[in-house]
Amino acid sequence: MADLKDGKTTGHQWDEEEGFPLQEYNNPLPRWWLYTFYATIIWAVVYWVLYPAWPLADGFTKGVWDWSMYKELKQDLDEVAAKQKPFNDRLEKLSLKEIAGDNALLQYSVSGGKALFGDYCAPCHGAGGVGVKAGGFPTLADDDWLFGGDLATIQETISKGRSGMMPAQLKGAGGAFADNQVEDLTQYVLSLSGKSKDAAAIARGDKLFHGEAACNSCHGDKGDGSLKGTMAGGPLPPVGAPNLTDAIWLYGGDAQTVRESIGKGRTGHMPAWGEENSARKLSPLQIKQLTLYVHSLGGGK
Ligand code: HEC
Numbered sequence: 001m002a003d004l005k006d007g008k009t010t011g012h013q014w015d016e017e018e019g020f021p022l023q024e025y026n027n028p029l030p031r032w033w034l035y036t037f038y039a040t041i042i043w044a045v046v047y048w049v050l051y052p053a054w055p056l057a058d059g060f061t062k063g064v065w066d067w068s069m070y071k072e073l074k075q076d077l078d079e080v081a082a083k084q085k086p087f088n089d090r091l092e093k094l095s096l097k098e099i100a101g102d103n104a105l106l107q108y109s110v111s112g113g114k115a116l117f118g119d120y121c122a123p124c125h126g127a128g129g130v131g132v133k134a135g136g137f138p139t140l141a142d143d144d145w146l147f148g149g150d151l152a153t154i155q156e157t158i159s160k161g162r163s164g165m166m167p168a169q170l171k172g173a174g175g176a177f178a179d180n181q182v183e184d185l186t187q188y189v190l191s192l193s194g195k196s197k198d199a200a201a202i203a204r205g206d207k208l209f210h211g212e213a214a215c216n217s218c219h220g221d222k223g224d225g226s227l228k229g230t231m232a233g234g235p236l237p238p239v240g241a242p243n244l245t246d247a248i249w250l251y252g253g254d255a256q257t258v259r260e261s262i263g264k265g266r267t268g269h270m271p272a273w274g275e276e277n278s279a280r281k282l283s284p285l286q287i288k289q290l291t292l293y294v295h296s297l298g299g300g301k
C-alpha cells in the first residue's frame, strides 16, 4: 500500500484503521477522453458560428448559414402547396358534379375533406360522421337526411348552417297539452316505428298529431319528415323535422326520450361555415372538399 502514497494519490484517504485504506488517485485523464472533450468544444464553437445559438437583447445570433427550423418547415409546406396547386386550381373552377365525375379529383377532395372533417366537424358529428345522439348531432353516414343529401344541399347546409326547432308541447314548458296528451302523442310516435301496441292511446295521439297539435305541418301526414313528407298532398317547409317512421333517431327512440322530445321540445343548431366575418370561416374550396367528403360517407344522393 505504501507505494501508492507517493505522488500518485491526492492524499485523501479513508478507513485507515481497517488496514485497507480507500485512496483517491491523481492519474492523468485517458487521451481518447481528452481529445473527445476538445473536439466537443471545437464543435460547439463551429455550431455557434453556423447556426442560431446565443440569445441577444433583441433576438438571437442568426449564424452564418441563416438556417432556422421555421424556414425549413416553410420550405416543406411550400413544396406541398406547389404540388397541391394544380389540383386546387381545378377544384376552384369546377362544379361539384364535375369534380364528382373525375376520379382523381374526387379522391383528392375526399381525403382533404376527411382531414377537415376531423378538425372542424367531428367534435359534434363524431369521427366519420357517425353522429352523437346525446347532443342531437345527426349521423351523416346514413341515408336519413334532415335537409337533404344531394351535393348542392349539403354544400348549402355547410356554408349557411341550419337550425331545427321542435316546439315544446307540455303545458308549463311552453306548450298547450297536458301530461296524458303528451303521453298519447308519445305512443302514437312510437307506433310509427312499430314500438307501441297501446291501441287506445295511439288513436288519441293520432288525432292530436293530425289535428290540434298539428305535428303533421312539420313532420308530414305520415310522420316521415319535412324532407320526404307531405301535408294534404303538398310539400312541407324545409324545417329539418326528422322522419319519425324509420327507427333512426336524432335524440333517441325509447319512450322516455321521445316523451322528452315532444314535451320539452328540442333545438339543433348547425353552425355556418361559409359566412364572411364568422369565426368559423372556411374557404369555398374547403367547403367543396367537405361537401364531397360528407357525400361520400355512404348516404349521399
Ligand atoms: C356545434 C356542433 C356542430 C358542428 C361543429 C358541426 N355541425 Fe353539422 N350539424 C349540427 C347539428 C346540431 C345539426 C342538425 C341541425 C338541426 O338539428 O336542424 C347538423 C347538421 C348537419 C348536416 C345536415 C344533415 C342532414 O341530415 O341534412 C350536415 C350535412 C352537417 N351538419 C355537416 C357538417 C360539417 C361538414 C361540419 C364541419 C364543417 C359540421 N357539420 C359541423 C351540429 C354541428
Ligand code: HEC
Residues within 6 Å of the ligand: 136, 163, 164, 165, 166, 167, 169, 185, 186, 189, 209, 213, 214, 215, 216, 217, 218, 219, 239, 240, 241, 242, 244, 248, 249, 250, 251, 252, 253, 258, 261, 262, 266, 267, 268, 269
Ligand atoms: C314547427 C315544426 C314542428 C312541429 C309543429 C313539430 N315538430 Fe317535432 N321536430 C321538429 C324539428 C325541426 C325537429 C328536430 C329538432 C332538432 O333539429 O333538434 C323535431 C323533432 C321531433 C322529435 C325527435 C325525433 C328524433 O329523431 O329524436 C320528435 C319525437 C318529434 N319532433 C315529435 C313531434 C310531435 C309529436 C309533434 C306534434 C306535437 C311535433 N313533433 C311537432 C319540427 C316540428
